[in-house]
Structure formats: C-alpha cells, structure tokens
Amino acid sequence: xxxxxxxxxxxxxxxxxxxxxxxxxxxxxxxxxxxxxxxxxxxxxxxxxxxxxxxxxxxxxxxxxxxxxxxxxxxxxxxxxxxxxxxxxxxxxxxxx
Amino acid sequence: xxxxxxxxxxxxxxxxxxxxxxxxxxxxxxxxxxxxxxxxxxxxxxxxxxxxxxxxxxxxxxxxxxxxxxxxxxxxxxxxxxxxxxxxxxxxxxxxxxxxxxxxxxxxxxxxxxxxxxxxxxxxxxxxxxxxxxxxxxxxxxxxxxxxxxxxxxxxxxxxxxxxxxxxxxxxxxxxxxxxxxxxxxxxxxxxxxxxxxxxxxxxxxxxxx
Numbered sequence: 001x002x003x004x005x006x007x008x009x010x011x012x013x014x015x016x017x018x019x020x021x022x023x024x025x026x027x028x029x030x031x032x033x034x035x036x037x038x039x040x041x042x043x044x045x046x047x048x049x050x051x052x053x054x055x056x057x058x059x060x061x062x063x064x065x066x067x068x069x070x071x072x073x074x075x076x077x078x079x080x081x082x083x084x085x086x087x088x089x090x091x092x093x094x095x096x097x
Numbered sequence: 098x099x100x101x102x103x104x105x106x107x108x109x110x111x112x113x114x115x116x117x118x119x120x121x122x123x124x125x126x127x128x129x130x131x132x133x134x135x136x137x138x139x140x141x142x143x144x145x146x147x148x149x150x151x152x153x154x155x156x157x158x159x160x161x162x163x164x165x166x167x168x169x170x171x172x173x174x175x176x177x178x179x180x181x182x183x184x185x186x187x188x189x190x191x192x193x194x195x196x197x198x199x200x201x202x203x204x205x206x207x208x209x210x211x212x213x214x215x216x217x218x219x220x221x222x223x224x225x226x227x228x229x230x231x232x233x234x235x236x237x238x239x240x241x242x243x244x245x246x247x248x249x250x251x252x253x254x255x256x257x258x259x260x261x262x263x264x265x266x267x268x269x270x271x272x273x274x275x276x277x278x279x280x281x282x283x284x285x286x287x288x289x290x291x292x293x294x295x296x297x298x299x300x301x302x303x304x305x306x307x
Contacts, residue, residue, distance in 0.1 A: 011186050021176040028168050028300075032161070035305035046301040053297045061179045062290045063283075068117075071124060078128040082135040089139050093146045 012066060020060045027053050116280040123284040127291050130254075134295050137247050141302060144239045151236020156306030158223065159244070160214055164304030167210050168296060174203035175293040178262070178286045181269075188276035190269060197266040200289070204259040211252055215245075244303050251299060254292045261285045 027049050034045035059065050064072060145152045181196035218241075222229030225245050230238045265285045268274040274282050 011183065014180065014183060017176060017179050017183065021172060024172045024175075025169060028165065028172065031301060032165055032305065035301070035307075042301075042305060046305070050298060050301050054294045057175060057290055057294050057297070061175050061293075062287055067120075070117075071121065074121070074124055074128075078131055082131060085135070086139060086142070089142060093143060 012060070012063075016060065020056055024053055024056055027056075114278070114280075119280045119284060120287075123287050127287060130291055130295075134247070134250075134298075137243070137250075138298065138302070141243050141247070144236075144243065145306075148236030148239060151234060152240050153307050155233075155237045155240035155244075156303065158218075158221075159304050159306075160217070161304050163210055163214050164300055167207050168300050170203050170207050170210070171293045171296050174200045174207070175290050177203065178289050182279065182282055182286050185269065185274065185276065185279045185282055193269055193282075194266065197262060197269060201259055201262050201266065204255055204262065207255055208252065208259075211248070211255075240306075247299060248303070251292065251295055254295070258285075258289045258292050261288060 031045050031049045031053075034049075035042040058075065064075060177196045177199040181193045181200065184190075184192035184196065218224065223241055224230075225242055230241055262285055265274065265282050268281065
C-alpha cells in the first residue's frame with residue numbers, strides 16, 4: 001500500500017542542493033557589486049538576478065522541478081497573475097507621469 | 098492521528114492520507130502570501146516612481162553589510178531545511194534533526210541581526226511617524242514606512258516559520274514524522290523557502306536602492 005515505487009526513486013541529490021546554494025550566494029554577491037558600480041547596472045541586475053534567484057529557490061529548494069504538471073501549472077498561473085498586475089501598474093505610471 | 102492504535106491498524110489500507118492534496122493546499126496558501134507581498138511591492142514601485150530621489154537618498158541610510166549578511170543567513174537556512182527533508186526521505190533521523198536545529202538557529206540569527214538594525218534606526222530617530230522623518234519630507238517618510246511595514250511583516254513570517262520548524266523538530270524527534278510520512282515537514286519547508294524568496298526581493302528594493 002505504501003507508494004514506495006514512484007516517490008522514493010528519484011530523490012534529488014545532496015550535491016544538487018549544495019550547488020544551488022552556492023549559485024544563490026554568488027548571484028547575491030554579483031547583485032551587491034552591480035549595485036555599487038552604477039545606477040543602470042544596479043537596475044539591470046535587480047531585474048535579472050533577483051528573479052533568477054527566486055526561480056532557483058522555487059525550482060530546486062521548493063521541489064517544483066520534481067513535482068507533477070498540476071503544481072507547476074498552478075504556480076505558473078499565480079506568478080503570471082501577479083506579473084499582469086505589475087504590468088498594469090507600469091502602464092498606469094507610464095501614462096500618468 | 099496519534100490516538101492509540103495497533104501497528105496493524107496504523108498501517109491498514111483504510112488510513113486516509115493525501116500527500117499531494119496537502120501540498121496543493123500549502124501552495125494555495127503560499128499564493129495568498131505571494132499576492133499579499135506582491136501588492137506591497139506594487140505599492141513600493143508606485144511610490145518610488147513618484148519620489149525617485151528621496152527613495153535613493155533614504156536607501157543610503159540602510160546598513161548594506163547587515164542586509165547582505167541576513168540574505169546569506171536566510172539562503173543558508175533554506176539549504177539546511179531542504180537538507181533536513183532530504184535526510185528524512187533517506188531515513189536518517191539524526192541528520193534531519195541536526196539540520197532542523199541549524200535552520201532554527203539561523204532563523205534566530207536573522208531576527209537578532211534585524212533587531213540590531215531596527216534599534217539603530219530608532220536611535221537615529223527613524224521610526225514610523227517620527228518627527229525626524231516628517232522633517233525630511235514625504236518621500237523619505239514613505240520609504241521608511243514601507244521599509245518598516247515590509248521588513249516587519251517579513252520578520253513576523255520568520256517568527257512564525259521558526260515556531261513551525263520547532264514543531265517539526267519535535268515531531269521528527271518524537272517519531273511522528275517518518276521516512277514514509279513527512280509531508281508536514283515538506284510543507285513547513287515550503288513556507289520557510291517562501292520567506293526566503295520574499296527576502297530575495299526585499300534586499301535589492303531597500304538595501305541596494307541607493
């Protein structure tokens with residue numbers, strides 16, 4: 001009765017998690033360095049490295065990589081909804097000021 | 098769950114458990130958190146576009162080394178909780194316990210650093226509604242209003258997460274969480290990672306805003 005067959009077979013390795021942690025620390029260092037160099041670089045780093053870091057946490061640490069299509073789709077819809085609202089805001093600001 | 102049962106009953110096919118359902122439920126809750134903090138990020142962006150210079154000036158007053166240190170503390174705590182789950186899956190209770198203890202320790206470290214930071218701000222007369230801030234103008238007041246609201250709300254999540262992880266530790270030690278039944282531990286881990294994800298966005302918005 002235990003669902004040993006599918007769930008216990010493909011555990012992510014400890015090494016994967018360590019590599020992801022290292023990547024997160026390196027990306028944080030890059031973000032901090034970029035923010036000290038110039039304003040434009042800081043904004044560019046903020047808009048690229050920050051979502052990348054969040055993505056790494058969601059995909060590996062929060063196990064999305066190993067989940068089925070249902071959970072993946074749910075997370076996609078939730079994040080897409082938030083992005084639509086953020087998009088509306090930028091349109092609004094762009095046309096108001 | 099823990100009512101007296103014989104071993105045969107506990108493992109009988111009638112036992113009702115839905116791990117996927119439990120996880121879907123947790124994710125649905127996390128979406129409400131995402132929208133809660135997302136709304137605040139939208140508020141931040143709108144005010145920042147109205148008071149760009151004041152936000153940059155106010156950002157200079159925040160302690161970058163402390164903010165970055167706390168980022169590394171939270172990232173590491175995310176690693177330790179994921180390792181606790183990984184070792185639970187492999188049936189290594191001792192290592193799972195050790196990594197949960199480490200995670201709780203890192204959560205406390207984060208809160209201690211946060212307290213030092215907030216105390217320093219209070220000493221310099223920076224707190225919501227302080228005369229010093231009102232003097233500086235609406236932009237700085239909004240920046241620090243959002244700073245205290247968002248890092249405060251995040252700090253509250255760290256406290257709740259720390260309590261959850263302590264319960265999880267207790268369950269692992271007691272044997273309620275096992276190699277074959279660890280969905281609560283997984284869900285607590287999901288909550289903890291979300292706290293980490295939110296901080297990932299708070300760092301550049303506030304500490305690196307200058």
